[in-house]
Amino acid sequence: MPTLKTAEPGSFSTIMGIGAYRAENLVTNDDIAGPINSSDEWIRQRTGIITRRRASKDVGVLDMCEEAALEAIASSGLKPEDIGGIIISTVTFEYFTPSAAAALTDRLGTGHIPAWDISAACAGYCYGIGQADALVRSGAMDNVLVIGAEKLSEVIDPEDRSISFILGDGAGAVVVSSSDEPGISKTVWGSKGENWSTIRMTESLYDVRDDRDTPFPTLRQDGPTVFRWAVWDGAEVAKEALAESGIEASDLAAFIPHQANMRIIDELAKQLKLPEHVVIARDIADNGNTSSASIPLATERLLREQPELSGGFALQIGFGAGLVFGAQVIRLP
Ligand SMILES: CC(C)(COP(=O)(O)OP(=O)(O)OC[C@H]1O[C@@H](n2cnc3c(N)ncnc32)[C@H](O)[C@@H]1OP(=O)(O)O)[C@@H](O)C(=O)NCCC(=O)NCCS
Structure with missing residues (x-):
């Protein structure tokens, strides 16, 4: 039997650079307390939230991803064409399919690299880091862009008391790269x-x-x-x-x-x-x-x-x- 050729096991992985998109509109507790019969005091006491940021109507998940990603790539000292794969964790992209990540390759000019979304809600960024770490250490990729991006303001009900009042919009991105020293522990x-x-x-x-x-x-x-x-x-x-x-x-x-x-x-x-x-x-x-x-x-x-x-x-x-x-x-x- 011939032996299959596999990816050469890679080196350790580490986070090289980071970027952020913070939504432009500041929303206070007083702005949202009325329809849920709540108050600034109650929200501060029970959640610690004083303000949340929400994006404007014309800003979508991809716009947030693009801004955070460009900053993360630049702060890693890399160029978009150095990125080997994109993982976006989001539960608020506008389409079931295609993925936000595939669209982002085109916006960033990374070339035709693997790109996919994951649905793991608030654990999604740590899932993405776990995946990127495994991909880099396996030798499959050298630089993986991991993004957490949400426009939760699109899925809130202003009259809902259970969760809507705590939610905001934003995106954060990092580049996970190969490294001589371990920079990410077992997930x-x-x-x-x-x-x-x-x-x-x-x-x-x-x-x-x-x-x-x-x-x-x-x-x-x-x-x-x-x-x-x-x-x-x-x-x-x-x-x-x-x-x-x-x-x-x-x-x-x-x-x-x-x-x-x-x-x-x-x-x-x-x-x-x-x-x-x-x-x-x-x-x-x-x-x-x-x-x-x-x-x-x-x-x-x-x-x-x-x-x-x-x-x-x-x-x-x-x-x-x-x-x-x-x-x-x-x-x-
Ligand atoms: C949502 C959360 C802030 C509610 O706080 P809580 O202290 O658990 O509140 P409870 O649901 O037990 O309700 C306590 C009282 O506050 C009232 N209340 C509930 N939500 C309220 C709101 N948004 N504003 C004002 N009063 C509220 C209830 O009616 C209840 O009143 P009562 O004592 O007169 O019956 C809290 O449960 C929480 O943060 N949970 C974790 C949520 C979370 O982190 N989710 C995201 C995970 S990714």
Whole structure:
């Protein structure tokens, strides 16, 4: 039997550069509290959110991806033609198919590279990093663009009290490249399908097609169930990711959890017993919950405001609709 030729196993992988698109419209709690009979005080107290950012009507998911991607590629010292693959995590691209990622190759001028979208909601960025790490280490690709991008304002119901008030728009992008030193630890990821409907769309698109009186689908969640799951299971997943990375909490420079709720962030940090020096990302206060974009956006902000964190280790964890989760330790670009 002849032996099949495979990709030559690659080197380690690391995050080289990062970019962000922050939506242009600042939305305060007072702007949205009326239709849900809520208040600035209640929203601040229960979620830590003071403002969220939402994109204008004419800005789509692809526009956000393009801006974040160009910044990430430039900050990696690369050109679009150096990118070997594009992974976009999004649940709000306007089309089932074709993918946002395939369209982005054309906008960026990368050439005819592999490009695909993943649907893993708020865990999607960590799933994308896990995929990119595996692709680089397997030798399949040298530079993979990973993007989390969401226009959640398109799937909110202003009268919904369960989730709409926490959501914002944005995109964050990184380039995962081959490296002599390990820069991404083993990804700890999984799903809990028995809780599939805990965060969900109100209707399927086919329901809307078949009954024109059915309102356009918007997001809903069982908030308290999500809260308990994120805190209890999330802490275990984060601890496992740290254990798999071979470093201790004291070796971390930063903790960058999905920006879902400030109380969840605080509770996770408490359960992880993070030392004082570990900087905790709290981008949610100003930018709300941007699902798969929240971790790269929070990372970009930390690095902009505290450039001394560059080169340090960060524990990141995403969790959300599915329910799904993913976590790893990365070396900050
Ligand atoms: C959504 C969330 C903020 C609600 O907060 P909570 O403290 O769990 O609130 P509860 O649903 O238990 O409701 C508590 C009270 O607040 C009221 N309430 C619920 N939502 C409200 C809102 N948006 N505004 C004002 N009052 C609200 C309820 O009616 C209830 O009133 P009562 O005590 O008089 O009955 C919280 O559950 C949460 O953040 N969950 C996690 C969500 C998340 O992170 N999702 C994204 C994951 S990717």
